[in-house]
Amino acid sequence: MSMSSDSGSDVRNNRELWNVARIKEKSRNDHKAEQLRAEKEMERNIKEVAMAMAEDERKRNEEIQNLLGNARDEIGAPLLENKVSETTPEAGDDEEDEKQLNRALEASLAPSANATSDNLELALEASKKQIQPVNFSEIIEKCIDVKKVGWSLSLYKTALAEIENAIQDQLGHVENGNSTTVLGIESSKVVRKGNRASTQTMYGRIKPEAMLKIAKKVNLKSNETFLDIGHGIGVSSTVLLAFIIGCNTIGIEMEADRFRSASPKTCNSSMICSTNPSRSGTSST
Amino acid sequence: MQQLNDMFDEPISIGDIKHVNSDAKSYDLSVLTSADVIFANNFNGVYGNGVEKISRSLDDHVLSIFAQSKAGARLVLLDKSSSIGHAHKEVLEGLDKGISSKLTKTQAADASWFDYEEMTLHQPNVSWMKEEGGKSIQCYIYTKRD
Numbered sequence: 001m002s003m004s005s006d007s008g009s010d011v012r013n014n015r016e017l018w019n020v021a022r023i024k025e026k027s028r029n030d031h032k033a034e035q036l037r038a039e040k041e042m043e044r045n046i047k048e049v050a051m052a053m054a055e056d057e058r059k060r061n062e063e064i065q066n067l068l069g070n071a072r073d074e075i076g077a078p079l080l081e082n083k084v085s086e087t088t089p090e091a092g093d094d095e096e097d098e099k100q101l102n103r104a105l106e107a108s109l110a111p112s113a114n115a116t117s118d119n120l121e122l123a124l125e126a127s128k129k130q131i132q133p134v135n136f137s138e139i140i141e142k143c144i145d146v147k148k149v150g151w152s153l154s155l156y157k158t159a160l161a162e163i164e165n166a167i168q169d170q171l172g173h174v175e176n177g178n179s180t181t182v183l184g185i186e187s188s189k190v191v192r193k194g195n196r197a198s199t200q201t202m203y204g205r206i207k208p209e210a211m212l213k214i215a216k217k218v219n220l221k222s223n224e225t226f227l228d229i230g231h232g233i234g235v236s237s238t239v240l241l242a243f244i245i246g247c248n249t250i251g252i253e254m255e256a257d258r259f260r261s262a263s264p265k266t267c268n269s270s271m272i273c274s275t276n277p278s279r280s281g282t283s284s285t
Numbered sequence: 286m287q288q289l290n291d292m293f294d295e296p297i298s299i300g301d302i303k304h305v306n307s308d309a310k311s312y313d314l315s316v317l318t319s320a321d322v323i324f325a326n327n328f329n330g331v332y333g334n335g336v337e338k339i340s341r342s343l344d345d346h347v348l349s350i351f352a353q354s355k356a357g358a359r360l361v362l363l364d365k366s367s368s369i370g371h372a373h374k375e376v377l378e379g380l381d382k383g384i385s386s387k388l389t390k391t392q393a394a395d396a397s398w399f400d401y402e403e404m405t406l407h408q409p410n411v412s413w414m415k416e417e418g419g420k421s422i423q424c425y426i427y428t429k430r431d
Contacts, residue, residue: 206326206363210406214424217404218359220322227320229347230332231304237324242302250320252305 205232208240215245222246230254318353328363328411328422344368351427352398360399360427372401373430400428 220226224247228237231251238249305316325332325347332343348369351360371379376397404424411422 206411210411211324213406214324214361214404215322217424218322218361218426224321225319227317227323227350229317229323229325229350230327230343232326238302238304248301248303250303250305250316252317254306 206237211237211240212244215241220245220247225250227252317350320354320358322359322361323347323351323354324361326363330364332364351429354429356429356431358429362425362427363422365425369399369427371397372399373397374400398430400430402426
């Protein structure tokens with residue numbers, strides 16, 4: 001009897017053990033299936049990311065080609081003289097680097113029959129380092145509420161075009177009389193050479209949208225006067241605010257080259273330049 | 286500009302722009318002190334004592350112009366001035382905490398000649414920082430009291 005009882009107990013135990021083993025096996029299988037699913041999911045994600053990266057790369061290459069095309073069509077040679085840097089102002093100019101950049105850009109702008117694949121690669125590399133030219137219309141459009149200003153959209157667009165013209169007009173004399181972009185001016189040796197020694201002034205420009213935020217914060221009104229101490233090339237402060245806010249602006253600059261860059265062509269030799277873009281003539285005192 | 290003016294009954298008002306080279310001997314300091322808003326991009330202390338050509342730092346000159354400006358004038362800096370002293374609110378807070386207990390509130394008001402506030406400029410805001418992932422920078426605004 002006792003044997004039978006023991007036997008029954010063994011059977012129960014065996015059944016329990018079997019059940020446990022089955023549960024464990026099921027759990028292992030589930031876990032494996034889960035792992036498999038996760039791996040497949042990860043694989044799919046990696047593929048998607050790789051595809052997205054490839055697409056980004058393709059778009060970037062297209063942009064670079066467009067940029068090079070635009071540079072050839074619109075800016076031409078003056079752009080080649082300008083090194084564009086994404087580093088801090090303290091980084092200064094590296095002449096050797098600049099020469100290499102210029103050679104690469106020249107190569108890219110040369111007729112395609114003369115361009116080698118090496119040159120093309122260099123040019124692509126160089127163009128990646130290049131900051132996009134400043135697009136005033138786009139930038140200001142983003143940060144000014146046209147309705148608040150009280151202008152019609154078409155008038156606003158016209159005003160922006162006028163700003164761009166004025167900037168070109170003010171800065172055009174710098175690079176051998178050729179018109180160039182704001183970016184071209186501020187990255188040129190003329191403006192940045194004050195950065196060379198650590199004891200001299202640094203150059204870095206606050207961007208137009210940031211300046212407009214400041215103007216809004218301090219409630220700058222059209223009947224007030226704005227003073228920029230160390231105006232640099234003046235684009236983001238004095239010129240911008242005179243056009244957008246309509247206030248009188250004064251800039252003072254100790255670096256003679258930067259001062260000349262910011263001043264109208266007619267004021268090249270003068271120490272103090274004054275202009276009202278809404279009037280027909282430009283006066284200097 | 287004619288195109289702009291044609292769209293309005295009255296001519297569009299665009300301010301005068303005046304650029305002064307600080308080497309010029311003839312400019313009038315009163316022109317500078319007449320400003321309502323004074324801006325100096327002195328980010329990272331570049332107007333500090335390291336700047337060549339001058340005995341006093343540019344920061345000192347900026348503060349000097351601000352000190353001579355009219356009541357209500359605003360000074361905007363990208364680097365906090367360490368030599369301007371305490372703002373009105375700071376002095377009053379010090380009074381409340383007993384730090385400036387020897388002063389009355391009226392005296393405290395006289396002890397400080399400006400109000401102070403900060404604003405954050407989120408990227409993209411300056412040409413030397415990347416558009417994507419660039420850091421925000423602080424802007425320090427001082428307002429001259431009556």
